Amino acid sequence: MFRPLQLYIGLRYTKAKRRNHFVSFISLTSMLGIAVGVTALITVLSVMNGFEHELRERILGMVAHATVASFAGPLDHWQALTRDLREQPYVEGAAPYVSGEVMLTRGSAVTGALVRGILPAEEPSVSQVLDKVVAGRVSDLKPGTFGIILGGGLARALGVEVGDDITVVTPEARISVAGILPRIRRFHVVALFEVDMSQYDRSLALMHLDDARLLFRTGKGVTGIRLRFDDLLAAPRLARKAAAHLPGFYRVSDWTEQNRNFFRAVSTEKTVMFIILLLIVGVAAFNIISTLVMVVTDKQADIAILRTLGAAPQTIMGVFIVQGALIGVTGTVLGVLGGVGLALNVETIVPAIEHLFHVQFLPADVYLISDLPSKLQPTDVVHITITALLLSLLATLYPAWRAARTVPAEALRYE
Structure with a gap:
């Protein structure tokens, strides 16, 4: 049986x-x-x-693994700090940036945006945003020309294409004989990018670091330095390690703090x-x-x-x-x-x-x-x-x- x-x-x-x-x-x-x-x-x-x-x-293709900023005001002597950070064996890239919130206008179209000032030659070492350009040329983003790169959603909201001009209005006011007026600067759209995330396509604009410093009046300083590590998951530990090698006190945050929730x-x-x-x-x-x-x-x-x-x-x-x-x-x-x-x-x-x-x-x-x-x-x-x-x-x-x-x-x- x-x-x-x-x-x-x-x-x-x-x-x-x-x-x-x-x-x-x-x-x-x-x-x-x-x-x-x-x-x-x-x-x-x-x-x-x-x-x-x-x-x-x-998200991590758009944001840095960690950022280094000053506790008070713009970060001065950022060139030396950037060199020191790049010498660390676990740091794959370091690039300065200037950021601020602005209002973009063209005709009757008005929308808010986050502006990030970058160095086009160094930005690819910390993010992939310049690899997502679908129209125009990144090489046209030069200092003093006041060029700007818009996200695709942002461009559609304003109804602009490559070659059009937009007006950038900063929240910082200036005093004139006509009273208190917002600071306004006209920029030329040189390129558009698409990352297939409305969070960035609809709200992010890029310009040259020098133009951003003039726009936000940071002088020779920058908002901070963005870092990219060789180990993404070890970013919290490596961020603390990088902060320990810096001379002085700086505010260091990593991507897990920004996107933890x-x-x-x-x-x-x-x-x-x-x-x-x-x-x-x-x-x-x-x-x-x-x-x-x-x-x-x-x-x-x-x-x-x-x-x-x-x-x-x-x-x-x-x-x-x-x-x-x-x-x-x-x-x-x-x-x-x-x-x-x-x-x-x-x-x-x-x-x-x-x-x-x-x-x-x-x-x-x-x-x-x-x-x-x-x-x-x-x-x-x-x-x-x-x-x-x-x-x-x-x-x-x-x-x-x-x-x-x-x-x-x-x-x-x-x-």
Whole structure:
């Protein structure tokens, strides 16, 4: 006879046609429920991993790993500080910057923006913004020409293109014979950039460092120095290490301080979604309990005969654990195959659906990212698979225990 006995009888019960078709229907429902739950878990977590990865890459492509600034006013002697920082082995790039909030106008169009003054030759060492230029030339950003590079969303809000002029209004006022007037300067649009994040495309403008110092009247000083490290995840430790090598006291902050709440919110949302979608698998596991309870009731006579032939209670438990586990394993395998296949093709399926129905799920003017990225992580698949199998296995324990407690004489009394 096939050994072990529990596996043989459990598989036989699973393949046998039941007198009660409702039990078969619930078994199929349980299997499909687990498959759908596992598929949803893998797909949603992969999409959220993709969002987190894209946000991290795009945000950190625009912001520096750390910044060094003075506690009071502009940072003087920034040339020497920049050289000292570049000499550190863990610093891959260092570039000065001047920043300030302004109002941009053209005709009747008015919008606020954050202006960042940069050195075009040194900016690529700390950010990727100049690599995202889609119109115009970065080489036209020269000192004294008052050129400006706008984000694509900012340019559309103002209705300007490369070659047009805009007016920059700073919040600093000047006193004249006509009274107190804001400081105004006309700039020439030399290029446009697109990073596919409305946070930057709609609010960031770049100009040459010298022009920014004239605009904000920082003299020979700058707002601070932006740094890029060789290890992104070690930025907090490396920022403190860089501060220790600087002569004097400076305010040093890293990217985790600037975006900590944002990435913490993404991580929390991922955890909550995992728990919510896990309830689908939990409901399917409850269906396994219902299925096995009805099977135990249906097989009372068979259980009694097995007991009278010498089958131990543990053997009876094993029979129904095998039957329930088979439902869980089949559903989990189907769910893993469906989830992995869907997660790997989300970036193809979603644009096809948008094109077919002429809709856009993530409008660029509302969401930070307008596409639906996906990043499948093997560890997520393993954790989801193990969790689904454990829930399925736990769901078999009560019905199997109930079957093992069957009294042969009571079960065979009316047979």
